[in-house]
Amino acid sequence: xxxxxxxxxxxxxxxxxxxxxxxxxxxxxxxxxxxxxxxxxxxxxxxxxxxxxxxxxxxxxxxxxxxxxxxxxxxxxxxxxxxxxxxxxxxxxxxxxxxxxxxxxxxxxxxxxxxxxxxxxxxxxxxxxxxxxxxxxxxxxxxxxxxxxxxxxxxxxxxxxxxxxxxxxxxxxxxxxxxxxxxxxxxxxxxxxxxxxxxxxxxxxxxxxxxxxxxxxxxxxxxxxxxxxxxxxxxxxxxxxxxxxxxxxxxxxxx
Amino acid sequence: xxxxxxxxxxxxxxxxxxxxxxxxxxxxxxxxxxxxxxxxxxxxxxxxxxxxxxxxxxxxxxxxxxxxxxxxxxxxxxxxxxxxxxxxxxxxxxxxxxxxxxxxxxxxxxxxxxxxxxxxxxxxxxxxxxxxxxxxxxxxxxxxxxxxxxxxxxxxxxxxxxxxxxxxxxxxxxxxxxxxxxxxxxxxxxxxxxxxxxxxxxxxxxxxxxxxxxxxxxxxxxxxxxxxxxxxxxxxxxxxxxxxxxxxxxxxxxxxxxxxxxxxxxxx
Amino acid sequence: xxxxxxxxxxxxxxxxxxxxxxxxxxxxxxxxxxxxxxxxxxxxxxxxxxxxxxxxxxxxxxxxxxxxxxxxxxxxxxxxxxxxxxxxxxxxxxxxxxxxxxxxxxxxxxxxxxxxxxxxxxxxxxxxxxxxxxxxxxxxxxxxxxxxxxxxxxxxxxx
Numbered sequence: 001x002x003x004x005x006x007x008x009x010x011x012x013x014x015x016x017x018x019x020x021x022x023x024x025x026x027x028x029x030x031x032x033x034x035x036x037x038x039x040x041x042x043x044x045x046x047x048x049x050x051x052x053x054x055x056x057x058x059x060x061x062x063x064x065x066x067x068x069x070x071x072x073x074x075x076x077x078x079x080x081x082x083x084x085x086x087x088x089x090x091x092x093x094x095x096x097x098x099x100x101x102x103x104x105x106x107x108x109x110x111x112x113x114x115x116x117x118x119x120x121x122x123x124x125x126x127x128x129x130x131x132x133x134x135x136x137x138x139x140x141x142x143x144x145x146x147x148x149x150x151x152x153x154x155x156x157x158x159x160x161x162x163x164x165x166x167x168x169x170x171x172x173x174x175x176x177x178x179x180x181x182x183x184x185x186x187x188x189x190x191x192x193x194x195x196x197x198x199x200x201x202x203x204x205x206x207x208x209x210x211x212x213x214x215x216x217x218x219x220x221x222x223x224x225x226x227x228x229x230x231x232x233x234x235x236x237x238x239x240x241x242x243x244x245x246x247x248x249x250x251x252x253x254x255x
Numbered sequence: 256x257x258x259x260x261x262x263x264x265x266x267x268x269x270x271x272x273x274x275x276x277x278x279x280x281x282x283x284x285x286x287x288x289x290x291x292x293x294x295x296x297x298x299x300x301x302x303x304x305x306x307x308x309x310x311x312x313x314x315x316x317x318x319x320x321x322x323x324x325x326x327x328x329x330x331x332x333x334x335x336x337x338x339x340x341x342x343x344x345x346x347x348x349x350x351x352x353x354x355x356x357x358x359x360x361x362x363x364x365x366x367x368x369x370x371x372x373x374x375x376x377x378x379x380x381x382x383x384x385x386x387x388x389x390x391x392x393x394x395x396x397x398x399x400x401x402x403x404x405x406x407x408x409x410x411x412x413x414x415x416x417x418x419x420x421x422x423x424x425x426x427x428x429x430x431x432x433x434x435x436x437x438x439x440x441x442x443x444x445x446x447x448x449x450x451x452x453x454x455x456x457x458x459x460x461x462x463x464x465x466x467x468x469x470x471x472x473x474x475x476x477x478x479x480x481x482x483x484x485x486x487x488x489x490x491x492x493x494x495x496x497x498x499x500x501x502x503x504x505x506x507x508x509x510x511x512x513x514x515x516x517x518x519x520x521x522x523x
Numbered sequence: 524x525x526x527x528x529x530x531x532x533x534x535x536x537x538x539x540x541x542x543x544x545x546x547x548x549x550x551x552x553x554x555x556x557x558x559x560x561x562x563x564x565x566x567x568x569x570x571x572x573x574x575x576x577x578x579x580x581x582x583x584x585x586x587x588x589x590x591x592x593x594x595x596x597x598x599x600x601x602x603x604x605x606x607x608x609x610x611x612x613x614x615x616x617x618x619x620x621x622x623x624x625x626x627x628x629x630x631x632x633x634x635x636x637x638x639x640x641x642x643x644x645x646x647x648x649x650x651x652x653x654x655x656x657x658x659x660x661x662x663x664x665x666x667x668x669x670x671x672x673x674x675x676x677x678x679x680x681x682x
Binding site: 045 | 530536540545548549551
């Protein structure tokens with residue numbers, strides 16, 4: 001049964017959170033490490049991670065460029081243009097990298113996962129699996145979930161790398177800032193533990209969040225065409241909201 | 256080819272199933288005979304698929320019992336159900352082939368799941384069944400490359416690949432052209448007799464049913480309106496059975512949606 | 524699942540790229556490796572005012588980072604700020620009479636602790652204290668001192 005997340009009532013979000021948690025437990029509790037799980041996960045990493053690469057890299061590059069642009073605009077007034085790399089780096093590693101990557105991932109891969117599972121539901125494939133005594137959660141949902149958790153941090157790293165590249169191209173190539181100062185400020189100012197690792201923790205949490213939401217909504221979609229559409233919409237909406245909410249929660253813990 | 260009335264393979268006693276506040280099945284009793292093709296028929300939405308799911312253990316009855324081949328399905332745990340389903344083959348509506356696997360992998364899925372066999376044996380098992388349904392060369396094709404009839408036959412091969420004792424068919428002829436219908440019907444009869452199965456078919460195609468099945472139940476309004484061999488049913492005086500078998504609009508099975516409102520009921 | 528060669532290759536490439544990006548970022552874009560090593564010893568220094576000095580602020584000699592500020596506490600009796608400095612073990616020949624000052628990095632920069640080595644032959648050990656210290660220069664105090672002095676001068680001049 002699908003319950004629309006637009007349910008009225010204060011308790012509805014709590015119930016939704018509970019359902020997600022139960023689904024997570026069902027997935028993880030039945031894990032049996034096997035070759036087929038590994039192969040399925042690997043295949044899903046390709047479908048979910050590798051296929052998102054292009055959009056992540058393009059967006060990363062442009063985000064880096066616009067960050068550098070804005071930073072230089074702001075810092076020029078204080079004659080502190082040299083701090084560009086520091087400003088870009090801090091905002092990227094801590095916030096923009098993990099959050100933007102996760103949002104893009106939710107839109108591109110999250111919806112694909114939800115739609116695919118929802119379609120399998122609508123064409124009775126999930127039913128058929130159950131009746132063949134195959135656990136569809138283990139066979140279908142779990143590999144996609146694991147693939148998402150693994151892929152999002154890697155995608156975030158690539159987003160960040162491309163963004164720094166974009167900042168380099170803009171600030172050094174276009175604005176003529178000194179390359180040596182750029183890199184040395186970056187390397188001395190970005191802390192490995194607070195900024196870099198903090199960003200990785202966030203991307204792991206976001207990856208788990210989006211993947212869980214996507215497989216849950218796909219699995220509990222109404223087995224109709226409209227049901228699949230609702231599942232994908234709900235995936236994007238709930239993922240986006242929870243990414244930003246958890247971003248605040250994690251940031252306050254890290255600071 | 257005969258059905259054995261004295262040794263029912265499935266015993267359904269006093270089965271009650273409700274959804275919300277609608278009673279879908281109201282104290283239904285069925286003794287499904289062993290060894291033949293049995294049809295469960297009735298108007299759409301009456302609960303035929305529900306009965307299949309109760310037999311396979313996907314649903315639990317609100318009261319009453321479902322006993323399959325000596326095992327009480329209605330009270331089984333997940334693990335027991337897992338073992339039980341090894342002996343039950345299924346062919347769902349539209350075939351339900353796994354769209355991301357080849358034909359071979361589709362038919363091989365139950366084998367891989369329930370038995371640890373060397374690859375050559377798996378291959379032999381799968382190819383035998385594919386040949387039996389006349390699709391010998393298709394094993395590397397993907398489901399979307401098959402026609403409706405071919406996909407249905409692959410699904411049949413998958414349903415019987417583990418030589419189950421019971422096969423459940425949920426509206427197996429939906430969306431097929433007449434030639435495909437005849438082909439699948441004949442294959443169902445052949446596999447049923449060759450493997451000694453009991454096939455339970457949910458359908459509402461009266462014409463094809465009459466030619467194919469050995470025994471039939473007609474469900475209407477949550478109860479069994481009639482049962483018997485196709486000939487017995489055609490000759491039945493029961494008005495509900497008569498209405499269904501002959502496709503009449505007038506009869507005990509209502510035309511108007513029952514809203515419970517007094518004024519509308521006056522029109523009936 | 525079909526073990527499709529193309530799929531395996533592509534996901535392998537993806538994983539490699541991701542890990543490469545992670546490593547590149549870690550080494551080229553952060554202060555990884557520039558952190559003070561695990562082997563270090565601690566010395567203290569007391570200041571009347573540490574201004575905005577923070578934990579993990581660098582400790583430098585001649586502009587080169589040799590350690591970090593480990594903690595900043597208040598002495599409840601003398602109301603001095605007691606700063607614990609963590610010095611990398613590599614720099615184990617810092618003279619006992621070295622002085623510590625709280626300096627600013629650039630004009631708008633962060634505060635850090637700058638050490639000016641003395642001439643003593645004995646060197647700092649774990650637990651020692653730097654006795655010669657110079658507190659942070661706070662801009663407002665500087666300005667008010669300047670104003671007070673000029674007021675005083677002009678007052679005297681008029682007499």
